[in-house]
Amino acid sequence: MIGVGTADSSPKNRMDIQVTEFKGPAATDICTINLGTAVPELNSNKFLGPVIRMSLPSFSGCTEYNPHLLKYSCQIECRIRAVQPAEVSGPSLPPKIDTEKSSECQSFDITDTTTREVRENERNLSISVMLSKPILALEFNCLKMQVEAPIVVSPCSKYILKRS
Incomplete structure (x- = not known):
């Protein structure tokens, strides 16, 4: 689970947002x-x-609760302009290694280790994307949005419902 919180920042017109990942405690x-x-x-x-x-x-x-494929139409009107991008900084401390778990299991299962490495690589990739230099930052003002009622396009087949 990912948590997002705000922290006080020194300049009056700036806001710090802290992004934290929670796994159990x-x-x-x-x-x-x-x-x-x-x-x-x-x-x-x-x-x-x-x-x-x-x-x-x-x-x-196309779910077991709603077997029909529904189409929504959304019209958006707004003003848009380029702005200075947000400043993203990495974690202040390196991630902790879960020593309690590693002391309990002295023999590592290859599958568990591989799965853990894949998850860690995915997490590191997500962090590197967040820390990369932005190409463009846009500000949307005066947003007006109108969403029409859904239209039933077609019923989904039972084969599709069983796969999901």
């Missing part, structure tokens, strides 16, 4: 995200960016 800091929180007022002379309109289709269903 153990908690590991993943990263800290420092965001600028200054938002221009709607009546101010600051440039809010151009208006964009998008139509986003979405699908759901």
